[in-house]
Amino acid sequence: MSNQDVNIKIIDREGVIHEVLAPTDMNMNMMEVVRSYEIAPEGTIGVCGGMAMCASCQCYIESDHELPEKSEDEEAMLAEAFYVEDNSRLGCQIRITPELEGLKITLAPES
Amino acid sequence: MIETDILIIGAGPTGLFTVFEAGLLKLRCHLIDALPQPGGQCSEIYPKKPIYDIPAYPEILAGDLTKNLMEQIKQFEPGFTLGERADTIEKQEDGTFIVTTNKGTKHHAPVVAIAGGLGSFEPRKPPISNIKDFEDKGVEYIIKEPELYRDKDVVIAGGGDSALDWSIFLTDVAKSVTLIHRRNEFRGALDSVEKVQELKNLGKIRLITPAEVKGILGEDHVTGVAVEQKGKEPFIVDTNHFIPLFGLAPKLGPIANWGLDIEKNAIKVNNALDYQSNIPGIYAIGDVNTYPGKLKLILCGFHEATLMCQSAYKRIYPDKKYVMKYTTVGGVEGFDGTKKEAPKAVVKAIE
Numbered sequence: 001m002s003n004q005d006v007n008i009k010i011i012d013r014e015g016v017i018h019e020v021l022a023p024t025d026m027n028m029n030m031m032e033v034v035r036s037y038e039i040a041p042e043g044t045i046g047v048c049g050g051m052a053m054c055a056s057c058q059c060y061i062e063s064d065h066e067l068p069e070k071s072e073d074e075e076a077m078l079a080e081a082f083y084v085e086d087n088s089r090l091g092c093q094i095r096i097t098p099e100l101e102g103l104k105i106t107l108a109p110e111s
Numbered sequence: 112m113i114e115t116d117i118l119i120i121g122a123g124p125t126g127l128f129t130v131f132e133a134g135l136l137k138l139r140c141h142l143i144d145a146l147p148q149p150g151g152q153c154s155e156i157y158p159k160k161p162i163y164d165i166p167a168y169p170e171i172l173a174g175d176l177t178k179n180l181m182e183q184i185k186q187f188e189p190g191f192t193l194g195e196r197a198d199t200i201e202k203q204e205d206g207t208f209i210v211t212t213n214k215g216t217k218h219h220a221p222v223v224a225i226a227g228g229l230g231s232f233e234p235r236k237p238p239i240s241n242i243k244d245f246e247d248k249g250v251e252y253i254i255k256e257p258e259l260y261r262d263k264d265v266v267i268a269g270g271g272d273s274a275l276d277w278s279i280f281l282t283d284v285a286k287s288v289t290l291i292h293r294r295n296e297f298r299g300a301l302d303s304v305e306k307v308q309e310l311k312n313l314g315k316i317r318l319i320t321p322a323e324v325k326g327i328l329g330e331d332h333v334t335g336v337a338v339e340q341k342g343k344e345p346f347i348v349d350t351n352h353f354i355p356l357f358g359l360a361p362k363l364g365p366i367a368n369w370g371l372d373i374e375k376n377a378i379k380v381n382n383a384l385d386y387q388s389n390i391p392g393i394y395a396i397g398d399v400n401t402y403p404g405k406l407k408l409i410l411c412g413f414h415e416a417t418l419m420c421q422s423a424y425k426r427i428y429p430d431k432k433y434v435m436k437y438t439t440v441g442g443v444e445g446f447d448g449t450k451k452e453a454p455k456a457v458v459k460a461i462e
Contacts, residue, residue, distance in 0.1 A: 041375060041376065042375035042376060042377070042401075043229075043363075043375055043376025043377065044376065047229055047360070047361065048152075048156060049407075051156070051157055051160065053156055053157065054360060075298075076271075076298045079270050079271075079292075079293065079294050079296075079298060080235075080269065080270060080271055080357050080358055082235075082237055082238050082357075083238065084293065109238075111235070111238060
């Protein structure tokens with residue numbers, strides 16, 4: 001493990017828990033981490049490529065990490081998306097940073 | 112019946128550039144797209160966003176990329192069937208194909224190039240268990256004929272521009288208009304938001320927020336919707352129509368049933384050769400295909416389109432000899448009679 005990696009727990013759409021290492025030095029976001037570990041099938045996540053325009057990477061934040069505020073774009077997309085809860089975020093808008101060490105998320109259902 | 116050499120399914124950047132490469136080989140193209148305008152995602156999803164990895168363009172807006180491609184291909188006179196989705200494909204005895212759209216338009220071509228990107232854009236359907244039972248029986252995801260709602264009770268759900276605009280429009284047509292949104296705030300053009308507020312104050316729009324439609328009631332037709340509003344007991348709103356307006360999302364759609372090898376929601380192709388699918392004569396290029404190492408980039412789609420056209424030419428004219436010619440050398444001869452070519456250098460001898 002490189003010291004630039006953080007540990008993240010991802011619960012997939014079938015309920016399986018994945019404990020993964022995510023690099024903080026590659027300008028990656030949570031949606032890309034999920035794709036890089038193939039935790040959700042291609043074509044069902046990150047459909048718009050990460051522009052906060054499809055909500056296919058919606059996830060629920062299960063740990064009490066303080067995440068950066070939602071942007072206007074993310075707010076707008078979550079206002080239109082389905083299965084939205086108070087702890088919903090778009091994975092593509094969560095940048096992987098050292099502060100995310102120990103983060104736990106659940107992927108929202110495909111819609 | 113529309114006849115062409117290469118029938119392209121999808122009018123995004125890859126599909127549009129195919130017209131150019133095919134035109135250099137004197138092959139004519141026709142494009143089908145479910146969206147009403149060419150450009151695919153570039154015009155539908157992110158026309159105002161910049162792209163930085165188109166070679167030789169340090170920065171270009173997706174909308175401008177579409178505009179430039181249309182300009183680049185115009186002399187090859189592509190045909191368009193827009194606002195229709197390619198639904199079925201039938202292989203003919205002579206190896207050619209007939210593709211029929213959801214509106215019944217038929218296209219005949221020896222080569223089909225699927226450049227369908229992520230698929231066709233379909234309305235996003237809210238996850239209500241019995242919603243499918245009421246489609247076209249009071250549930251409409253797209254408003255096609257506003258007169259359908261004359262003197263009817265209508266419930267619209269959604270918080271974007273189309274939900275706002277249709278709510279405003281239908282107040283003049285329907286008996287009643289109810290707008291339901293999960294949030295208190297709406298995200299639309301300021302004018303529309305203010306107009307909805309005004310109509311609400313006049314009692315012409317009933318606004319229910321923050322709330323969601325959770326169920327649909329009725330036997331053969333919608334008679335009401337079950338609404339859950341924050342902090343209240345669930346209640347029923349009587350209505351003749353329920354119109355969920357949650358934007359569009361791409362789905363691979365009918366192409367998935369064409370007998371093509373599908374992997375990762377994409378069409379498997381032979382990338383060592385010509386991007387042909389498992390069905391000879393059907394190619395897949397751009398974001399819609401997959402192969403080892405595939406990258407969904409516009410620039411990769413351009414490359415795939417170029418190789419595909421060479422293969423299509425050999426398929427259509429198996430006995431004709433041809434080698435690729437540089438446009439700098441051969442110029443560009445359009446089907447419209449125009450010719451672009453490098454200006455001849457003026458040479459004058461010193462006497």
